[in-house]
Structures are given as structure tokens and as C-alpha cells.
Amino acid sequence: MSRHAFSGLLAGKTALITGGAGGIGSEMCRVFAEAGARVFFCDIALDRARRLEADLLAAGLPVHFIPADVTSAEQVQLMVQQITGDQGPLHILVNNAGISGRPLGDGPVTECSEAAWQRVLDVNLTGPYLVSRYAVPAIIRAGGGAVVHISSDDALVGPLPPYDTHAYCASKGGLIALTKAMAISYAPYRVRVNAIAPGWVASPMTADLHQDPAKHAELVARHPLGRLGTPRDIAMAALFLASDAAGFITGVVLPVEGGATSW
Numbered sequence: 001m002s003r004h005a006f007s008g009l010l011a012g013k014t015a016l017i018t019g020g021a022g023g024i025g026s027e028m029c030r031v032f033a034e035a036g037a038r039v040f041f042c043d044i045a046l047d048r049a050r051r052l053e054a055d056l057l058a059a060g061l062p063v064h065f066i067p068a069d070v071t072s073a074e075q076v077q078l079m080v081q082q083i084t085g086d087q088g089p090l091h092i093l094v095n096n097a098g099i100s101g102r103p104l105g106d107g108p109v110t111e112c113s114e115a116a117w118q119r120v121l122d123v124n125l126t127g128p129y130l131v132s133r134y135a136v137p138a139i140i141r142a143g144g145g146a147v148v149h150i151s152s153d154d155a156l157v158g159p160l161p162p163y164d165t166h167a168y169c170a171s172k173g174g175l176i177a178l179t180k181a182m183a184i185s186y187a188p189y190r191v192r193v194n195a196i197a198p199g200w201v202a203s204p205m206t207a208d209l210h211q212d213p214a215k216h217a218e219l220v221a222r223h224p225l226g227r228l229g230t231p232r233d234i235a236m237a238a239l240f241l242a243s244d245a246a247g248f249i250t251g252v253v254l255p256v257e258g259g260a261t262s263w
């Protein structure tokens with residue numbers, strides 16, 4: 001029996017995962033590599049990223065870190081050149097890098113500062129645009145592949161206060177519009193483009209909320225399945241959408257939120 005149920009699902013594929021050193025991103029790096037892909041990831045958290053790369057390489061998984069900020073066109077272009085230059089084709093892009101607006105003062109539009117609005121849009125929407133701009137031509141050159149955007153269930157239903165961070169919602173909603181538009185434009189080139197809309201996931205991004213038992217219980221109660229999401233829940237959904245198992249799926253938004261948008 002193979003080591004992982006999904007061994008070989010991404011055999012022969014090369015994947016780029018942005019924000020790969022984060023809670024969800026690091027699990028995606030591991031799962032994609034266990035599924036047979038050669039994985040490149042970028043991040044701006046250099047120490048954390050280098051530790052992750054060392055750990056996964058030591059475990060025999062082909063996961064390589066490239067320092068790049070997704071808001072810098074120059075760094076993104078260089079990163080894609082590095083991956084495709086000497087090393088061959090790129091088949092999969094996961095636009096996972098993102099930030100929460102909460103620490104920046106994001107909130108309802110009447111309270112959200114212009115600086116918070118701009119920064120959240122820069123990272124969460126302009127970032128995926130820039131990485132797609134440079135990576136999609138490489139995926140087309142490879143004969144096709146898959147793009148997965150990591151959106152949020154906040155873009156499917158308006159979040160209840162006090163989590164009504166409008167810049168974040170707008171950035172993730174923009175990503176859903178981009179998913180559908182890209183799906184149509186690149187379908188002739190056999191590039192599938194889909195999005196995942198996670199609910200609350202226990203990760204460093206939401207750590208401040210999980211440390212407070214009352215807030216944690218309140219967030220759990222928002223999910224019919226009675227728990228928060230895990231990075232693995234999101235990584236497995238991304239694995240499916242990135243793989244040929246989802247070969248006839250493009251332009252969809254897959255909620256991975258324990259039923260939170262079904263109430």
C-alpha cells in the first residue's frame with residue numbers, strides 16, 4: 001500500500017504556492033509534495049520559510065523556498081523566471097498569501113482607514129493578480145494546468161460583527177470575480193481556475209481569537225460541523241482542485257467551511 005492515499009496525484013507536476021510558510025500554506029507544501037509534485041513556495045517571513053524548507057527537505061520532500069513579496073512585480077517576475085528558467089515547466093499556482101485586515105484597523109467602511117484598505121487590497125488581490133500575470137503564461141507554455149485562489153467565506157456571505165472587515169471581504173470577493181474571469185479567458189489554453197472559500201481556520205492568522213476561550217467557542221458555534229477548519233482541510237481541497245481529478249472543473253468557488261454558509 002502506498003504511503004499516502006493521494007500518492008501520485010500530482011506526479012510529474014511543478015507547483016508554486018504563495019505564502020507557503022503560513023499555517024495553511026505550509027500544509028499545502030507538504031501535501032502537494034507528498035502527492036508527488038515538486039513544490040516551490042514564496043513568503044516574506046524568511047526565517048519561518050527557511051525552517052519549513054529545511055524540515056520538508058529533511059523529510060525527503062522536494063519543497064524549495066524562493067523569497068518573494070507578492071506585492072512586488074519585480075520580485076514575482078524574478079521568482080517565476082527562477083522556477084521556469086533552468087528548472088522546467090510550471091503546472092500549478094496556488095494564490096494563498098494573504099493578510100487579515102484586523103491588526104491594521106480594517107472594519108466597516110466607515111471605520112476602515114485608507115491605509116488598511118489599501119494594504120489589504122494590495123496583498124490579497126493585487127498579489128494574486130501579479131503572480132497570475134507572470135505564472136499563467138508559464139502554465140500555458142507547459143500545456144495547461146491549474147490555478148487555485150484562496151478566497152474566504154467572508155466573500156460569500158457578509159460576516160457578522162465584530163468580524164465585519166470590509167477591506168478583507170472586498171479583497172476576497174474580488175478574487176472570486178477574478179476566478180470566474182480567468183476561468184473563461186484561459187480555458188482555451190487548458191488552464192483551470194478555481195477558488196476555495198475557507199471558513200475560520202485555526203492558523204497563525206487567527207491565533208489571537210483562539211487564545212480566548214469565549215471567542216473560540218463563539219467561532220466554533222458558527223460552523224454546523226461543530227469545529228473550526230484545519231490547514232489540512234484547506235490543503236486537501238486545494239490538492240483536489242489542482243489535480244487532474246478535477247479535470248472538468250473550472251470557474252467554481254468551493255466553500256470549505258463546515259457548512260457555515262448553509263445556515
Ligand SMILES: NC(=O)c1ccc[n+]([C@@H]2O[C@H](COP(=O)([O-])OP(=O)(O)OC[C@H]3O[C@@H](n4cnc5c(N)ncnc54)[C@H](O)[C@@H]3O)[C@@H](O)[C@H]2O)c1
Pocket residue numbers: 018019020021022023024025042043044045068069070071095096097098099100123127150151152153197198199200201202203204205206
Ligand atoms: N485562517 C483563516 O481562518 C482563513 C479563513 C479564510 C481564508 N483564509 C485565507 O487563507 C490564506 C492563508 O491564510 P493562513 O490562515 O495560513 O494565514 P497565515 O498568516 O498563517 O499565512 C499567510 C502567509 O502569507 C505570507 N504573506 C503575507 N503577506 C505576503 C506577501 N506580501 N508576500 C508573500 N507572502 C506573504 C505570510 O508571511 C504568511 O506566511 C490567506 O489568503 C487567508 O486570507 C484564511
